[in-house]
Each structure stands twice: as C-alpha cells, then as structure tokens.
Amino acid sequence: DVKVTQSSRYLVKRTGEKVFLECVQDMDHENMFWYRQDPGLGLRLIYFSYDVKMKEKGDIPEGYSVSREKKERFSLILESASTNQTSMYLCASSGGTALNYEQYFGPGTRLTVT
C-alpha cells in the first residue's frame, strides 16, 4: 500500500515565523503535490513537482515555496506565516510519467497561525 506521511498532524505558529511542512512517500512516485483545504473553497493546489529539483506553481503559490531534493520528500515552506495561511495542508503523490494518475494523500497538517 502507498503510504504518504506528513511531519505533523497539528501545528501552531506565530505570525512572521518560517514554517516547514514535510511530506514523505514510500512508493517511488515521481509526482508530488501540496494542497490547502478550506471550508467552502475545497482543495486548492499550491505547488507540485514531477521530478527531483523540479517544481511548478499551482493555483495559489503566493506566500509559499517548495523544495524537492530527494524523490521521496517534498517540503512546503511558509517564509513568513500569516493568519490567512491558517488551513489544512494536504500532501499527495502519484506515479508514472503521466500526471493523470490517481493521487494518494497524506493525513494532513492542520496549521494555525496566531
């Protein structure tokens, strides 16, 4: 079974702090994704990566950056956390060279910025 793990289930940070969210998958998937999920807005793509050191902006990249130094790990960075970044963050991975494969999600990190 595919396993996608995220470093924290719950996180509380202060405004202005630098925040790192880590995601690790164990199925050698090429593609990895970061989403945020908010009530009434659904899942929105922040960034994705289809190879090591490769990254593409999603629909809402502002205020975020990512890093993918190893195939199994994809990190989301909030350079200076703000209260409007309080949200549920979900990481996902998918396999193959085609990006239309089903995505496997981690359990999510609920981030609160105070």
Next chain:
Amino acid sequence: SQKIEQNSEALNIQEGKTATLTCNYTNYSPAYLQWYRQDPGRGPVFLLLIRENEKEKRKERLKVTFDTTLKQSLFHITASQPADSATYLCALVGSSNTGKLIFGQGTTLQVKP
C-alpha cells in the same frame, strides 16, 4: 473560467437506498474524471477514474457515469450503508494541461440506519 460544481448541500438517505451524487463542469474538456472519498480530518482516498471515452465504470457497489455532452458525472452508491457516510469529491484532469487535478468542493453524504 473553468468551474466544477458539486451540490454543496448534504445528501441524507436511508440505509439500503441508492445514493446519487452529481458533478457538473463548465468551460472545460477533461480527459479523465476521478472520484475521491474524504472522511473528517483525513486526506481524500481515490475511488474511481473514468476516461472521456468511457460512459460508465463500476467497482463493487460504486458506479460512475461520464457524459461529456452534458458535462456531467454521476456517482452512485447502491445498497448504501452508514459506513458510506463521508464527503465525496470529484476531480478533473484536462486533456491539454500538465495533468493537475481540479477538485470540486465535495458533497457530504449521510446514510441513516
């Protein structure tokens, strides 16, 4: 602009009945459509994928239809059980984009015993 709509109101049905959820899209030509299940506080779980040249797909008690003329997908759960209670998300993959998924907001299903 591209738009995906799922009924935001919760669907309440009695155990044993068939649940039907709708996913409508506009200004979009998806090559694939996927359905996911999400339980509270958890990440979505992939259920089914249907391609644009397929009209219907089945998996156990689940059935998905894809009508590219109506720009609509229907998701059916037959003989529904309380354990089927969850939020169901549809997601579209365009034929000419990078393969990113665009998700609907999801419909919450409540199956009462």
